[in-house]
Amino acid sequence: MATDAVVQIRSFNAGRDPQRLAMKYQKMRASTFAFLRATCHLFYQRLATQERLKDAPLVWACGDLHLENFGSYKGSNGQVYFDLNDFDEAALAPANWDLVRMLASIEIGAMDAGLKSKRAQVLCQAFVQAYAEALSLGKSYWLERETATGPIHHLLSDLRERKRSAFLDTRTDVRGGKRAIRLDGKKALPASAQERKHVKALISSYASTLSTPGFYRVLDVARRIAGTGSLGLERYMVLVQGKGGVDGNYLLDLKRAVPSSLTPYLKTKQPRWPSEGQRVVTLQQRIQAVPMAFLNSIEDAKASYVLRALQPSEDRIRISESTLAPGGQEDLIHAMGQMVAWAHLRTCARQGSAGADELIAFGKRKAWRSPLLASAKRCAQQVRQDAVLFNQAYDRGEFDVHSS
Template sequence: MIDPVRAIRSFNAGRDPERLALKYRAMRQSRFAFLRGSCHLFYDRLPAAKLFTKAPTAWLCGDLHLENFGSYKGDNRLVYFDLNDFDETLLGPVTLDLVRALTSILVGADVLHVSQDEALDLCQSFLDAYTRSLLDGKARWVERETAHGLVRHLLEALQDRARPAFLDTRTLRKGKRRLLRVDGQKALPASDVQREPVTALLAEFAATQPHPEFYTVLDLARRIAGTGSLGVDRYVILVQGNGSPDANYLLDLKQALPSALAGHVATRQPKWATQAHRVVGVQQRMQAVSMAFLHPLQWNQQSYVLRGLQPSEDRVSLDRTQQSMTELEGVIRAMGRLTAWAQLRSSGRGGSATTDELQDFAAGRKWGKNLMAVAQDCARQCTEDWKAFSTAYDAEAFKG
């Protein structure tokens, strides 16, 4: 018998209290935010079924939900729309990613402002696009020239986002110098005890790069971002880049922890040098083009993922009150295709199924109906757990 309140407190023990309080507050706001913040509980709750043992093995995002698709600038300087969070990535049955994605649509019905019947239709759209893309067998990608609908609108709008304006939203400009804006919304102050090792780590990394002066640290702060990872050791770093003040760059440094799926898959996993090597290694396999500045770093016994923070990072805002169902379906179908393409792109590597095996799986459509039924059960369970969490939160069980 799982006590959701106890499970959540136990999983998050030891995290930065200030940011952990922000995480709990966010999780209280909606079922969808709760789902995002309790990936571990989702897999603890997942029912035993052949769906999750007999399906072909693939590289998984591990935390596939609506908010883990977005835009970013690749290391080739082009902007893409793709899966963009791989903290929980592992090798496992493809159905694990699918059931979490479908559950996120059902649980997210409130924030999407769609009915449950409409949410089920969106789930079917996701599955249809996913299976058709697997059957096609070709790993494609989404950039501005290949995007459609709301995704294309997003990528076109990003062309107008300039670096100086982006820096102005995250920093305070003082003459030819910038300092990070520590506002309690996107960043919190870092102590000297936190600053020193991070600065040393980046200097160590910079010494291995062609232009080490690019990574000269000008300022750093504790970063506030996401939901599930809030409270994990994470920093936003302002570096010299190509020159102050308007050619400075922002970097994200995030501690890599073991995947929440680790105890839930029987699949034999490759041996990675560190948890950060796992995250970066799989991200490079699954994304069409890797994010700019993506590197695994190690400091003492901890490992971190380094990447760039760019003006081009954004998500499609999904809201039935602002968009038609046809527009929403277009984005959901794009997400289904991207999931399939990521699995095809990484197929046959490190123990994952081949493209032929994935296509055979897609051809057997009975599993889709069964998966939809399980996703509905997961959504109901998530709702119950959120209510229990909310009751405990309101009673200040998570305070301090």
């Protein structure tokens, strides 16, 4: 099993950009939570072969649900929301697949934050309770500044007040009256001439279908450093003309879309999507209460990509934050449980997903809750074991991408 985990990780990441892949492996070595985030494929392989979760309704699942897959963003209507925010792994799956991964992330995230096991269990129970209660009500809502409380309210208030020009100043530099992406080695790396040409062609082709193609005129391109699981995949930070002038520019995120890690282990038949990019975009539009600004898929002859407004990783709340008191932790977890239930309800009766009545009945039942908590605990323990094996292999130099 040790060799199997190491081989699977190396195989899954084959062909990725070596510079950013080295960063990914380094992050995975640094914490068990980062390892969890980076090995969604391994998590579901383990779940499918080792766990026997009881039947649950089919939902359009986020797929990679964990503590840091929630965040604030500006929607397509210009308003600020807090919601699930990454859908690379989205698929039609049993509801408990989303839940068990989320609960395992709470277990592992709490451990990494120095919280005791009993505290992690309290937070897991709070999540399940909030999810079940919201699901049983049968109506989906959303969080925005006026309806959020505690740490989420503070985050949304900060984002609402943030000026685009101030955000641009954190990621770009102005030289000779023109902006350029700051290549700091932490958020962005240089793009080759071929990569820049490729991105400009993609954006130009997409812009030509719109009524305002000048908005998308590309000013600069960089390889983006972001995320954990996707780190090393083809991904760019793109500076576009926007509304004109140095303060009217916009930063966009362009990421290659690849198949969901869940599909090899799902017995559920998936729709035939025109492309992986369209799968991700369609399901993000379906799952989020209001989709993210500029969200679209772009295809060329070889691959498909997801385009959206650049979303800073800072616009998230981490359970380890020192400013988050115990009460704030429970408020945050409770809100996350509600948001997952609302997402599942929002997508009911769509292309094979369960109807609202089935989801409501599931939320009211209690028989599934204790087994789910126990399953998540076992999954978290398996992740810890796999992380130890990875760490040992990493320390032996088996994940040195520059020597392989």
